Amino acid sequence: MTRIEEGVFRSMLIGRQDKGLTMRRLYAASFGLAILALVLLALTITNEAFGYVALVYKIEPETISDRPLAELNETELVALLVEKAPGQLPKMVSDALSPMDLQTFARASLKDSLAGKQIPAEYADKTPADIPTDERASVMGQILADNLTQEQILELIEAAILQPTVSESWPLFEGLFNRRAIEERLVELFPDEITRPELRFKSWLRLEMLTKPMDSNPLVSGVRTALLGTVYLLIIVVLTAFPVGIAAAIYLEEYADPNKWYNRLIETNIRNLAGVPSIIYGLLGLQLLVRFMGDPATGGLGLTSGQAFGIIDGTGRNIITAGLTLSLLVLPVVIINAQESIRAVPPSYRDASYGLGATKWQTIWRTVLPSALPGILTGIILSLSRAVGETAPLVVVGASTFIVQDPGLFTRFTALPIQIYNWTSRPQAGFRELAAAAIIILLVLLVAINTIAFVLRNQARRRLQV
Amino acid sequence: MEQAIEGTSYSNERSRLLTEALGKRAERTDIGKRARPGERIILILLFAAGLLSIFTTAFIVIFLGTEAVGFFQSRAWIYAKMTVVDQAVPPVSLRSDAEGAVTSTDTSLLLDLGDQPRVPLIPGTLIQIGDEIMRVVERRERSIIVERGYDGTEAVAHEAGLPILALKEDTVKITEALGEEDVRIALPEDVADSFAVGDMIHLETETMRIAAIEGSSLVVERGLEDTPVRAYPANTVVQVERRPTLLTYLTGTRWQPQTGDFGVLPLVESTFMTTFIAILTALPVGLAAAIYLSEYATQRVRAILNPILEILVGVPTVVFGFFALQFVTIGVLRPLFGVDIYNTLSAGLVVGIMIVPTIASMSLDAMGSVPRGLREASYGLGATKLETIAKVVLPASLSGVVAAVILGISRAVGETMIVAIAAGAGPNWTFPPNFTVGAETMTGHIARISGGDLSYQSVDYSSIFSIGLTLFIITFLLTQVSTYITRRFREMYE
DSSP: OOOOOHHHHHHHHHHHHHHHHHHHHHHHHHHHHHHHHHHHHHHHHHHHHEEEEEEEOSSOHHHHOSSOGGGSOHHHHHHHHHHHOGGGHHHHHHHHHOSSOHHHHHHSOHHHHTTTSOOOGGGTTSOTTTSOHHHHHHHHHHHHHHHSOHHHHHHHHIIIIIOOEEEEEEEHHHHHHOHHHHHHHHHHHOOSTTTOOOEEEEESOOGGGGTSOOOSSTTTOOOHHHHHHHHHHHHHHHHHHHHHHHHHHHIIIIIOOTTSHHHHHHHHHHHHHTTSOHHHHHHHIIIIIIIITTOGGGTOOSSSSSGGGTOSSOOSOSHHHHHHHHHHHHHHHHHHHHHHHHHTSOHHHHHHHHHTTOOHHHHIIIIIHHHHHHHHHHHHHHHHHHHHHOOHHHHHHTOOSOOOSOOOSSSOOOOHHHHHHHHHTOOSTTHHHHHHHHHHHHHHHHHHHHHHHHHHHHHHHHHHHO | OHHHHHHHHHHHHHHHHHHHHHGGGHHHHOGGGOOOTTHHHHHHHHHHHHHHHHHHHHHHHHHHHHHHHHHHHOOEEEETTOOBSOTTSOOEEEOOOTTSEEOSSOOEEEEEOTTOOOOOOOTTOEEEETTEEEEEEEEOSSEEEEESSGGGOOOOOEETTOEEEEEOSOOOBOSSOBOSSOOEEEOOGGGGGGOOTTOEEEETTEEEEEEEEETTEEEEEEEETTOOOOOBOTTOBEEEEEOOOHHHHHHOSOEEGGGTEEOOHHHHHHHHHHHHHHHHHHHHHHHHHHHIIIIIOOHHHHHHHHHHHHHHHHSOHHHHHHHIIIIIIIIIIHHHHOOOSSOHHHHHHHHHHHHHHHHHHHHHHHHHTSOHHHHHHHHHTTOOHHHHIIIIIHHHTHHHHHHHHHHHHHHHHHOOHHHHHHTOSSOOOOSSOOTTSOOOOHHHHHHHHTTSOOOTTSHHHHHHHHHHHHHHHHHHHHHHHHHHHHHHHHHHHO
């Protein structure tokens, strides 16, 4: 063996340690990359969800009034509505002020349909259908002017008369830092200075999105139907996957004899199922739930399409099949997590319970499950979050992309991630931005679910400690 | 962990005491092991819940299997000699109008040209969307005017986003009218060589078998398979039968059910292309993250860094898909390298980001179970921390890391939304693999095809199940290998 001089050894050692330090920085940098990816993700979404648009109006705002619209008061604005869109006024009143739908509204007296709102006294007992045609628009206009703010009426004018469409849209940062290029592009698109649209800031994320249904115009489209779809799906998952999953976990941990082949099979099988791609579950749902348990017209049982319950036009492509498919998908994760938490309950708890004379089931129900609850809840957060964001199985099971009516159990449906997917792949200006806004809503929903579950879990934990 | 160990010794002690006190009766008297009669019902319910998972697997296997068998028995009637024009042109797709679809009577189709408006949709071209053939009457900048339901196909509604195939117009048509009694079909001069004796052909709905070929005409057996025998005027289009076979399925490099091409390789290829890029991204990052967390990070740093991985796990894949398209492709790759708007590179990179937490957390587990003694021994020999990691910890946890990577591959192969959004919508075989152009993966194809209302009898319907079966087998094998390696590895130190 060769001997190394001490000086040489020291300098080599410094080299080795330097190398160690460099690598350590590189390892730490991997987290830098992960953080960078997350930051870029957040920036991309913000960049798209807010931005600048060039709106083209069907009727230019300048042509309907001499003064800028924003300077007009309520009465003047309503006068414009009465002049340009008299036929639409009853619908506006019904949409904006009355809880009734348009047809009921037309046949109900104003004092009933507009209870609590200011209405001209002489018309209070009349129904909109009673009012003579030539007066109807002005009466309705009067009601609008009395009850709405100037901003709300401006919105109505925009939707009914001006009818803006997005001609071109630019993301936030481009609008902020590259304004000149955008203006040049505008000049190129609209050489005529008079018709050239103004560049406006636009937040695609609007609070009304939550209450407005889908629309083919991205400026007014909302996510109400999609959000409802997602909430219904969550309810179905909670009602089906969690009881079944926890039951299976109790069986495997408390009753199953691990030496029996069938119990081992169930265990291995659940672990394998956890690795099956989600789209395969979609295919399972499509064949089993949509086709074989669905529409009798195509040879199904009519269970999931509703024929068995007297619903006529169900196809099986609905919330129920989609929800059950998601349940099957999250079941393995729920079981595995619940098993781990049940396993972590010390055996002495069980014996103490037996010692007090409790039966096996009483022990499980009153001792084991409460102690395992915080862990089980954590598993539930994980699987709920997964169910909320899952898209592929819903696409395969047959989610629709354009739903205006609130979904029922047996009707066609859509969900938030489906809407994001659909809007992302649309080429027209405005839809990708809308997708970004929907993503923000989805992420807020996810954060909310996680927070609720986090609080629940902490409470459960605290109750145990007392 | 400690609790579990304590639990085991507690249980042992407990059963020892019980046996001591009660002898052989211990087994029967132990109340913790027995359910009371009334509780048996509960037990049965619990067992049923456990059994559900077995049914899930059984149904998956049965459905994928039977539909895949159905796929190989299915037949498609193809216009003889009809081929897709120019595979290099990316498939043009139907652009969505306001309501997102084309009705059965629309004659104006909006086009989504991607970025390459060089598509030969000149007037006169035949195009195919789904099963319907249309003839282009007029080409406008962003739309075409078409004649619907050409060549006897049915004009039906179409979903937005479907690819439009441009076809060469040389369908084979009979040159003379065919009477009910005739068995000789007259064809144009040079097309008889595209038929073979024994081929099944279709005239409208009638099935015939070619008994002999004489010059430019075919001698056929009429009215097979109980189809009605009728008379046909001249210029009726001849269709030939095409069946997917296991051989063409596994070796074919073109997936185009409309023209009878059922080769799954383009789909498998692009799946592995995105997976390759994903692993190339995720392995170094995930492994480095695991090393940092396991060997360097203090408890406090861990508490800060772990949530980052958890957030990455929690981001829905459709959001990652949006990111891949809007940022990675449009924001970075296109300005820098001029890639196509849909490409496997960007999809792969983002799938990589998605699987970083998988690889990191599994590798972390593996490194965590390397005994402390091994590290101490290495330090004792004078090794630095880095040398200990590289020469002791990593080799000792190698099998765990390999298992993590395999599980990561399995995740990447099964990932759908990122590739459906960012990788492209149209099977595309490139050899050597070209990462800058769009190509549809297996999962992406299933998602796109099943997007509309598929008829349960169509070839497309059964084809997604056969692709699904292929996917299932691949991921199942990968998961098995990963589990096997993990198990082997666990035995090493316990």
